[in-house]
Amino acid sequence: MKQKKVLIVGATGLVGYAAMKHFTTQKDCSVIAVSRRRPAETFGAKFISVDLTNEKQCLEVFGNMTDITHVVYTALYEKPDLIEGWLDEEQILINKLMLRNLFEPLERAAKELKQLHYCRVLKLMEYTLNR
Structure with a gap:
């Protein structure tokens, strides 16, 4: 069986940490964990x-990840007021920027990318890329 290369983005958060812990136990997976701070x-x-x-940093890092097959995206910029934050234009723009900074270079580099799991604590959406 071909080895999966799983990129966990947002590895210090609740969902990202759990995903990292899970995928590192899978024999057919190699895992890269990404966040600003190192997880415990x-x-x-x-x-x-x-x-x-x-x-620039995202282009350097993700633009060289040619062997990623799966992405679990759990990163989130969030302001203190949870409800108002989801309507805050600055918060929306920063989250959009973070997603774009990851996927623009990664999509060009990772020709074997098969799945993207986009996770939030309250919602989970899964997309399968057709390549």
């Missing part, structure tokens, strides 16, 4: 510190 435990995942708001 990486469970054997390779950790890379990346600020998703930094376009």
